[in-house]
Structures are given as structure tokens and as C-alpha cells.
Amino acid sequence: MGKAExxxxxxxxQVAEVFNRKGYSGxxxxxxxxxxxxxxxxxxxxFADKQEVAAEALKYNIDRIAxxxxxxxxxxxxxxxxxMAYPNAYHxxxxxxxxxxxxxxANTLTDADDTNPQLxxxxxxxxxxxxxxxxxxxxxxxxxxxxxxxxxxxxIGKLLLTLISGGAMLAKATQDHGFMDSALTQxxxxxxxxxxxxx
Amino acid sequence: MGKAExxxxxxxxQVAEVFNRKGYSGxxxxxxxxxxxxxxxxxxxxFADKQEVAAEALKYNIDRIAxxxxxxxxxxxxxxxxxMAYPNAYHxxxxxxxxxxxxxxANTLTDADDTNPQLxxxxxxxxxxxxxxxxxxxxxxxxxxxxxxxxxxxxIGKLLLTLISGGAMLAKATQDHGFMDSALTQxxxxxxxxxxxxx
Amino acid sequence: MGKAExxxxxxxxQVAEVFNRKGYSGxxxxxxxxxxxxxxxxxxxxFADKQEVAAEALKYNIDRIAxxxxxxxxxxxxxxxxxMAYPNAYHxxxxxxxxxxxxxxANTLTDADDTNPQLxxxxxxxxxxxxxxxxxxxxxxxxxxxxxxxxxxxxIGKLLLTLISGGAMLAKATQDHGFMDSALTQxxxxxxxxxxxxx
Amino acid sequence: MGKAExxxxxxxxQVAEVFNRKGYSGxxxxxxxxxxxxxxxxxxxxFADKQEVAAEALKYNIDRIAxxxxxxxxxxxxxxxxxMAYPNAYHxxxxxxxxxxxxxxANTLTDADDTNPQLxxxxxxxxxxxxxxxxxxxxxxxxxxxxxxxxxxxxIGKLLLTLISGGAMLAKATQDHGFMDSALTQxxxxxxxxxxxxx
DNA sequence: GATGAATGAGGTTTCATTCAT
DNA sequence: GATGAATGAAACCTCATTCAT
Numbered sequence: 001m002g003k004a005e006x007x008x009x010x011x012x013x014q015v016a017e018v019f020n021r022k023g024y025s026g027x028x029x030x031x032x033x034x035x036x037x038x039x040x041x042x043x044x045x046x047f048a049d050k051q052e053v054a055a056e057a058l059k060y061n062i063d064r065i066a067x068x069x070x071x072x073x074x075x076x077x078x079x080x081x082x083x084m085a086y087p088n089a090y091h092x093x094x095x096x097x098x099x100x101x102x103x104x105x106a107n108t109l110t111d112a113d114d115t116n117p118q119l120x121x122x123x124x125x126x127x128x129x130x131x132x133x134x135x136x137x138x139x140x141x142x143x144x145x146x147x148x149x150x151x152x153x154x155x156i157g158k159l160l161l162t163l164i165s166g167g168a169m170l171a172k173a174t175q176d177h178g179f180m181d182s183a184l185t186q187x188x189x190x191x192x193x194x195x196x197x198x199x
Numbered sequence: 200m201g202k203a204e205x206x207x208x209x210x211x212x213q214v215a216e217v218f219n220r221k222g223y224s225g226x227x228x229x230x231x232x233x234x235x236x237x238x239x240x241x242x243x244x245x246f247a248d249k250q251e252v253a254a255e256a257l258k259y260n261i262d263r264i265a266x267x268x269x270x271x272x273x274x275x276x277x278x279x280x281x282x283m284a285y286p287n288a289y290h291x292x293x294x295x296x297x298x299x300x301x302x303x304x305a306n307t308l309t310d311a312d313d314t315n316p317q318l319x320x321x322x323x324x325x326x327x328x329x330x331x332x333x334x335x336x337x338x339x340x341x342x343x344x345x346x347x348x349x350x351x352x353x354x355i356g357k358l359l360l361t362l363i364s365g366g367a368m369l370a371k372a373t374q375d376h377g378f379m380d381s382a383l384t385q386x387x388x389x390x391x392x393x394x395x396x397x398x
Numbered sequence: 399m400g401k402a403e404x405x406x407x408x409x410x411x412q413v414a415e416v417f418n419r420k421g422y423s424g425x426x427x428x429x430x431x432x433x434x435x436x437x438x439x440x441x442x443x444x445f446a447d448k449q450e451v452a453a454e455a456l457k458y459n460i461d462r463i464a465x466x467x468x469x470x471x472x473x474x475x476x477x478x479x480x481x482m483a484y485p486n487a488y489h490x491x492x493x494x495x496x497x498x499x500x501x502x503x504a505n506t507l508t509d510a511d512d513t514n515p516q517l518x519x520x521x522x523x524x525x526x527x528x529x530x531x532x533x534x535x536x537x538x539x540x541x542x543x544x545x546x547x548x549x550x551x552x553x554i555g556k557l558l559l560t561l562i563s564g565g566a567m568l569a570k571a572t573q574d575h576g577f578m579d580s581a582l583t584q585x586x587x588x589x590x591x592x593x594x595x596x597x
Numbered sequence: 598m599g600k601a602e603x604x605x606x607x608x609x610x611q612v613a614e615v616f617n618r619k620g621y622s623g624x625x626x627x628x629x630x631x632x633x634x635x636x637x638x639x640x641x642x643x644f645a646d647k648q649e650v651a652a653e654a655l656k657y658n659i660d661r662i663a664x665x666x667x668x669x670x671x672x673x674x675x676x677x678x679x680x681m682a683y684p685n686a687y688h689x690x691x692x693x694x695x696x697x698x699x700x701x702x703a704n705t706l707t708d709a710d711d712t713n714p715q716l717x718x719x720x721x722x723x724x725x726x727x728x729x730x731x732x733x734x735x736x737x738x739x740x741x742x743x744x745x746x747x748x749x750x751x752x753i754g755k756l757l758l759t760l761i762s763g764g765a766m767l768a769k770a771t772q773d774h775g776f777m778d779s780a781l782t783q784x785x786x787x788x789x790x791x792x793x794x795x796x
Numbered sequence: 797g798a799t800g801a802a803t804g805a806g807g808t809t810t811c812a813t814t815c816a817t
Numbered sequence: 818g819a820t821g822a823a824t825g826a827a828a829c830c831t832c833a834t835t836c837a838t
Contacts, residue, residue, distance in 0.1 A: 109372035110309040166365015173308035507770035564763020571706035
């Protein structure tokens with residue numbers, strides 16, 4: 001990693017929370033220079049514009065969550081555990097998420113809606129990938145007999161997303177971790193119910 | 200209703216969607232003048248500042264939803280129906296919600312977090328009231344024998360809020376009504392499961 | 399006095415202090431409506447514009463001072479007493495002046511300098527009249543033998559004005575009445591010194 | 598001196614007359630950009646707000662006068678000359694003062710009274726220092742036998758201030774230098790009269 | 797004749813971005 | 818390549834004034 005790339009990475013790391021907390025338009029260049037202890041020039045030397053910084057920061061935030069999900073999926077021994085990777089990942093991370101300004105997916109989808117298509121697209125890509133992965137896992141589980149034949153992968157994907165990002169949003173906003181706990185418990189129950197009795 | 204009150208009401212009505220779509224800081228005075236076809240002076244003649252316009256617009260948006268919930272609760276014949284009022288209300292309104300920039304609660308809670316305490320407070324008040332009403336209803340249902348004795352009102356309140364506002368958020372963001380449908384169905388199932396078998 | 403004239407007079411009386419305290423541009427229409435308990439429309443019904451209100455208010459303030467000077471002059475028995483009318487008038491009024499925002503002449507001459515020629519002209523007219531009256535009085539006193547032949551009316555007029563308006567300005571600004579006292583005493587000494595010994 | 602400090606100094610120098618002429622609220626940002634040939638952004642890059650620019654401009658104006666007074670005081674050979682430093686300084690500067698919008702002390706004390714406490718405080722500090730210095734000088738002169746034992750330092754300080762700032766105010770307003778001349782002459786006489794005959 | 801809602805120009809300030817050093 | 822002073826558009830807000838009712 002060259003020097004320039006190191007600086008870029010350091011900037012991204014340090015502004016990720018700022019953007020997540022204040023949103024794209026709420027975070028000013030001054031917020032970024034304060035968070036990074038760099039000058040405006042330094043930021044513009046490493047990024048084309050604020051937009052690009054925000055996009056990279058969002059990618060960074062999403063990747064941190066995605067990495068934990070992937071980790072959990074990779075260590076799973078059955079398809080149900082591969083689904084459990086989602087609630088498990090958030091279970092492992094939710095203290096970090098709540099102290100970092102909330103769920104970046106929820107924040108981006110509500111904040112950047114009409115104002116910032118690029119950020120929106122990035123968040124939607126994550127949603128799409130999540131749904132596709134859940135669907136594939138459910139299909140695999142049905143083929144192997146682990147899941148009941150009428151298990152609906154699309155439905156489960158939507159519910160996991162809704163419960164988890166909705167729970168994170170409300171837990172952050174109310175400062176009541178109970179929202180996250182309830183949502184994750186409910187998500188786990190939904191997954192469990194799909195298991196065929198022979199399991 | 201005096202002329203001033205009419206204008207105030209008209210402004211609120213016309214800017215409610217703008218604020219819901221763009222958020223407090225994303226919506227500029229110019230956005231407001233374009234939406235209302237009034238001048239800046241006219242807006243400042245009727246409101247103390249942008250903050251007040253935003254607060255009134257949020258109240259308006261919340262009230263529209265609250266009104267439908269209340270309506271549904273009032274026409275309910277049993278405690279379970281009183282809980283069903285929540286998903287039913289969103290079922291009735293979700294086309295309007297999705298075409299108006301999404302769920303104002305979700306939008307406000309993610310947008311106004313650190314920037315705008317007053318709007319945040321308004322949204323949190325709605326959340327609190329929702330939870331309290333659900334808890335009272337569950338208690339009443341347990342007393343009357345309609346609900347199982349171990350029904351947990353707090354848990355149900357949190358899940359309804361999470362599913363419904365999370366579903367609305369994702370449906371809006373993805374333009375996929377399925378998120379809302381799945382969330383509402385799930386919410387209904389959760390309510391149904393609490394009914395004692397004798398019912 | 400017709401009704402319209404009564405309203406005009408009442409407005410002038412009530413805004414005189416506001417203009418004296420805040421200056422022409424510092425006093426807003428809102429300040430005027432608050433001071434008069436009237437609507438903007440009522441003020442514009444009775445005056446062409448803010449400028450006219452300010453001019454009338456200044457005339458009112460100047461006239462209150464001029465009236466006391468004239469009163470003192472009229473009751474004077476000799477030319478020296480006619481000069482003493484100036485410090486005497488301010489002696490009689492300075493509590494009122496200091497509690498009303500200071501000397502309107504000093505305020506206008508410094509405030510309205512470049513911004514408001516009309517108000518400036520009004521204040522300068524008062525200055526001119528003061529100087530002319532002092533000069534005439536001195537001439538009369540010299541003719542009658544009351545004053546020394548080398549008494550310089552122009553000089554005395556300037557000094558009286560400088561001491562009195564300067565003293566009022568500093569007394570108001572420092573909240574120290576001593577400035578006014580010292581200036582008036584000094585003015586009186588200057589006048590006394592002009593008396594011929596035969597008196 | 599870094600570039601920023603040079604710009605700051607240049608701005609202060611160029612706007613000092615504008616503020617002295619138009620007053621704090623009368624001088625608009627546009628006036629400042631026109632006087633400096635800089636953009637609004639450049640001004641806000643070098644000062645926190647208009648208030649700060651005004652305060653620095655007033656300090657600059659006061660300092661120019663104070664510097665000449667100090668210079669005169671330092672070259673004085675006796676206590677009487679130390680008092681004469683005040684009229685002498687204004688004698689040396691009054692062309693500059695009158696062509697620059699008048700005496701900044703008089704302007705500030707009447708203009709900024711209720712509107713701008715910080716500027717008021719700056720002007721009052723100068724008044725206080727002037728009075729204290731005069732009193733100390735008089736005390737020293739009395740001890741050394743240069744002044745009569747009943748010389749009243751407080752009285753003399755007030756009269757010098759009143760005559761000089763009042764004279765400047767009227768000279769500026771009437772465009773008649775005579776006001777300044779008479780006031781300075783009178784001030785000199787007051788000082789001379791305190792000298793003990795043995796001197 | 798009085799009202800007060802609406803106007804629109806102008807006020808101060810902040811922002812993302814550029815560019816000479 | 819980094820700096821930070823300068824830009825200028827756009828932000829929020831206030832003002833004196835007008836005019837339909």
C-alpha cells in the first residue's frame with residue numbers, strides 16, 4: 001500500500017462515523033478536517049470531492065458489517081446456521097453499531113433517498129446481495145432436506161432485513177437496546193421454524 | 200379560521216412531503232417556497248423559523264398516521280383487533296406513505312438524530328405512545344382472558360414498531376412493496392399467536 | 399386637533415425615545431409598533447414612511463429641549479441670564495435626557511451623519527439657531543455694557559454647545575452624571591467671566 | 598507576518614473608516630467587501646463575524662489616537678505638558694479625525710450604546726484610561742509643586758474629555774473646524790490655570 | 797381609515813471547491 | 818503533494834413597504 005493509499009484509508013476510517021452520524025449533507029468539510037486532523041487540501045488531494053469521500057466511508061461501514069456476516073457464514077456447519085449468521089453478526093456488532101451512529105444501511109436508505117443517488121445505490125446493493133444470499137441458502141437447505149419444502153427464501157430475506165435494520169434503527173433512536181434484542185430473537189425464531197422436523 | 204391560520208395550514212400541508220423526503224437540513228427555504236408558491240417573507244410571517252415549519256410538518260405527517268390508527272382502534276371489537284389496528288392502519292396507508300417519501304417516523308429518527316433534537320423528540324413521543332398503548336391493550340386482553348397469560352406487551356410493542364417502520368423504510372428504499380407486505384403479515388401472525396385457544 | 403392629528407402626535411410621543419435610543423437605522427418598524435401598540439398599517443396611514451416618523455420624533459425631542467431653553471431665556475432679566483438659560487435648561491432636564499437615551503443632538507449628529515441627511519439637517523438647524531441666539535445675546539450685552547467689549551459671541555456659542563452636548567454624551571455613556579455637572583459648571587464660569595466689573 | 602495576518606491587518610485598515618462613518622449596524626458586509634475589494638468569504642475566513650471586524654476596526658481607530666497621545670506624553674518635560682498631550686494630540690490629528698468620519702470615541706459611545714455592548718466597552722475603557730492617567734498626572738504635579746494644591750484631577754479629566762470629544766463631534770457634524778479649535782484652546786486654558794505661580 | 801398578510805430586496809453567515817504558493 | 822486563503826453560490830432570516838380586504 002503506497003503512501004497515498006494509506007492516507008486515503010486513514011481518512012476513510014476516520015470519517016466513516018461522522019458520515020454515519022450526520023448524514024451526507026449534514027457532515028461538512030470542516031467536520032471531516034476535524035475528524036482527520038487534516039487540511040481541506042489534503043482531503044481534496046486524495047478524493048475528487050465530498051461525494052467520493054462519503055461513498056468510500058459508506059463502503060467501509062458496510063464492509064465492516066458484511067465481513068462479520070461472511071465470517072459467520074463461513075464457519076456455519078448447516079444452512080440454518082448460514083441464515084443465523086445474520087442475526088449473529090448483528091448480535092456481535094450491535095454495541096459498535098449503536099455507538100457509531102446507528103445502522104449505516106438504515107441511515108443511508110432514509111437519509112440519502114432523494115438527495116444522493118450514489119450512496120443510495122450502494123446501500124441498495126447490500127440489500128440485494130443480502131436477499132440473494134438468503135434465497136440461495138434457503139434453496140440449498142430445501143434441497144438438502146434441512147428446511148421444510150414450503151420455506152420461502154424471499155420472505156425470510158425480507159423479514160431478516162426488516163427486523164434487523166428496523167431493530168437497529170429503533171434501538172439507536174430510543175437508546176433502548178431492547179429493540180435490537182427483540183428483533184434478533186424474532187429473527188432467530190423465524191429461521192428455526194423453517195427447519196424440518198427430521199433435523 | 201382566519202387568513203393567517205389558513206395560510207399556515209396550507210404551508211404545512213404543502214411542505215410536509217418535502218421535509219419527509221429531504222429531511223430537515225436537506226430541505227431548503229427555496230424548496231419550501233417552491234412547494235408553497237409563496238415568498239420567504241410569507242413563510243417567516245407565519246412561522247418563527249424553519250425549525251418551526253419542520254416541526255409542524257412532522258406533526259402533520261405523524262398525525263395523519265396516528266389518526267388512522269386511532270380510527271382502527273376505535274372500531275375494534277376485541278383487544279386483538281385493537282392490536283391489529285397498527286398493521287391495519289399501515290396496510291390502509293402504505294401507498295400514501297411510500298409515495299410521500301416514506302415513513303416519517305423512520306425518516307425522522309435516522310435523519311434528525313444529532314442535528315435536530317426537537318424533531319427527534321416528536322418522533323420519540325409517538326414511539327413511546329405506541330408502546331404504551333400496546334402494553335395497555337395487552338394487559339386488558341390478559342385480564343379478559345383473550346390473550347395467553349404469558350403474552351409480553353412490551354415485546355409485542357417493540358416488534359410491531361420494528362416490523363412496521365422497518366418494513367416501510369425498506370419498501371420505500373427498494374420500491375418493493377413486498378417488504379411492507381411481509382412485515383405486516385408477520386406482525387399479524389405475532390398478534391394472532393397471543394390469542395388463548397378458548398377464543 | 400382632528401383625530402388623525404391626535405394619532406400622529408401620540409405616535410411621535412411614543413417613538414421619540416425609541417429613535418433616540420436606537421438611532422434611525424437601529425429602530426425597526428417592529429420597535430415602533432411595539433412602542434405604540436399600533437399596527438404597521440396604522441403607522442403608514444399616518445406617515446409617509448419611517449423617515450418621516452423619525453424626523454417628527456427628532457423634532458419632538460429637540461423641541462422639548464428648545465422649549466425649556468426658551469422658557470429660561472424669556473424669564474431672564476439680563477443678557478448674562480439669557481446665556482445662562484442654556485446650562486440652566488440642561489440642568490433642569492438632564493435626568494430626563496439621560497434616562498431617555500441621551501442628548502438627541504449628539505445622538506443624531508453622530509448617528510445620522512452619512513446615512514440620513516434629513517435628520518442631520520434638523521440637528522444642524524438647532525445648532526445654528528443656538529449659535530445665532532448666543533451671538534445676538536452677546537452683542538446686546540456688549541451694547542448695554544453688561545459684557546466686556548472683547549467678549550466673543552461665536553466662541554461662547556461654540557463652547558456652550560461643545561460642553562453641554564459633549565457632557566451629556568459622556569454622562570449618558572459612562573452613566574456618570576459628573577460629566578454633565580462639570581460641563582455645566584464650566585459653562586457657567588465661562589459666561590460669568592464675560593461680565594464687565596461694573597456689574 | 599503570515600499571509601493571513603497581512604490580510605487581516607489590511608482589512609482592518611480599510612474598514613476602520615467605514616465603521617467609523619456608518620456605525621456598526623449601518624456598515625453592511627457589502628460595504629466591507631467594497632472597501633476591501635475582497636469577497637465575503639475572504640472576510641469570514643479572517644474574522645469570526647462582523648462583530649469581530651468591527652471590534653478590531655475600533656481598536657485600530659482608538660489606537661491611532663492613543664499612540665499620538667502617548668507620544669506627546671512621553672516627550673513632555675513637566676506634568677502640565679503631560680496634560681497638554683491631550684489637546685496637542687488632537688490638534689495634530691484633527692484633520693485626519695474629521696476626514697475619517699469623526700471621533701471614534703464619540704461615534705461609538707452614541708452609536709453602539711444599546712446595540713453593541715462590546716464596542717461600547719472598548720470605548721469606555723479608553724475613557725477610563727484617559728481619566729486615570731489625567732488624575733495620576735495631576736497628583737504628581739501637586740506633589741512636585743507644579744500644580745496648585747486644590748487642582749482637581751477628576752474634574753480636569755472630565756472636562757478634557759468633554760471638550761475634546763464634544764468639539765470633535767461638532768466640528769465633524771458642522772464641518773466647522775472652529776469647534777475643535779475653541780475646544781482645544783479652552784482645554785489648554787484650563788490646564789494652564791492649574792499651574793502654581795512659582796512656576 | 798385600519799388591518800396584517802405578503803412582498804422582495806438585502807442582511808449575515810456557511811459551504812464545497814479551487815489554486816497560487 | 819500539501820497548504821490554507823480566497824471564491825461565490827446558496828443558506829437562513831429581517832426589513833421597510835404595499836395592498837386586498
